[in-house]
Amino acid sequence: MRLLIYLFTLILSTVLGYSQNFKKEIIDIDSDIQGDLYIGDSQNKSVSIFIAGSGPTDRNGNALPIMTTNAYKLLAEGLSQNKQNIFTYDKRAVALSKKKDAPENEGVFEDNVNDLNLIINTLKKRFSSITLIGHSEGALVALLAANDPSVTKYISISGPGETIDKTLSKQIAKNAPFLQKQSDEILSELKKGNTVDNVIPMLQSLFRPSVQPYLISWIKFDPAIEIKKLNKPILIIQGDKDLQVDLEQGKLLHQANPQSTIVTLAGMNHVFKNIEKDEDNMKSYNNGTLPIHTELVPTILNFIK
Incomplete structure (x- = not known):
């Protein structure tokens, strides 16, 4: 009996150890912007910065109470499990959405880019190379900041190819x-x-x-024009079950910069979940327990490495 208990404990500790083989630090960029730095390898001097999609979407990929996907959190955990460092953050819009007196009409698109530049300047003191991973609207934000010399690679996930x-x-x-x-x-x-x-x-x-x-x-920014200016490794990822950004958008980006790599993941929707039945697509936007598409992390890893 003791042997069985010992073996069970050993197996459980092994599983838990695997699922927690990264550290997470909370970093304040300024009074409004806070994020999680997942450390998959403290010796690795490169880091990815994940830029969220539109609206008050937080560092985990949720916009409570409307949407709960945990998509960004699951992606960050998947990458850090594979010895990658990644930073996910709450956009300023998330902090402002919690302030009752925050004037909505004062925000402009360039604010997102300025905030990302601030994050890049903070993290490049600690890391020698940075990969920007932008999702949906965040893909354009990342694109506009990608010319920083510290940024070595750019990844668009479900990014638009037109205004x-x-x-x-x-x-x-x-x-x-x-x-x-x-x-x-x-x-x-x-x-x-x-x-x-x-x-x-x-x-x-x-x-x-x-x-x-x-x-x-x-509206002023055209992703197809901006990506032409980028002379760095580019990965464009699309999902063929995406209800918000169709496959044509990725093709427009790739056509604008033919040096890019484009990958279509069969079954992946806009929030990175694998969809087998069309009726389950929208349901996945409120199911944070669903895992992300199994090919998303390997696709990003192959490009980063």
């Missing part, structure tokens, strides 16, 4: 075609730099006046 007005127009045409005319009229004005006062209730969540300055600043 946000075109992306939004296509998404609305696909999911709510009855709203396309009104939304395209608004997007046309925003692209000219004009705000729009008269927004119908069904489009308020997307085009409410307080977010229009942000959209105006975002």
Whole structure:
């Protein structure tokens, strides 16, 4: 009996040891930006910085109470299990979303890039090379910061290949075609730099006046133009079950910079989960226990190494 207990304890400690063979440090970049530094190998002088997608999405890949995926946390753990160091952080939008008096209309897209530059400047004091991994909107943010000399590689996961007005127009045409005319009229004005006062209730969540300055600043940047400027190793990852960013977006990026590597993961959706049945796609946005796609970590590892 004692032998069985000993063997069980040995097996349990081995499993736990494997699942926790990394350290995690909490780092404050400034008063609003905080993140987790996963240390997979303290001797490794390279680090990846993960840049989250749009909205108040936190360092774990969640936007409570709307979305709970733990996608970023699971990816960071997977990479650190393989002796990689990675930093995930709460964007300033996450901190501001918790402040009742934070003015929403003061934020612009460039703020995200400035914050990422601040993070790069902080981490390059400790690491000699940096890989930027951007997801969705974060892929464009990372792209705009990738020319820093400390950044040696760039990874886009579900990143757009065209301006946000075109992306939004296509998404609305696909999911709510009855709203396309009104939304395209608004997007046309925003692209000219004009705000729009008269927004119908069904489009308020997307085009409410307080977010229009942000959209105006975002529309200015074309990912296909920006990626042409980048002369560093580039990996473009797309999932063929992505409901938000279709495969054409990755192709546009690859065409703009043919030196890039493009990989399509069969079954992966926008939040990195493997989808076998289409009806389970949206459900995965609120299931933080689902593992991420089995090929995502190996694909990134092969590129980083």
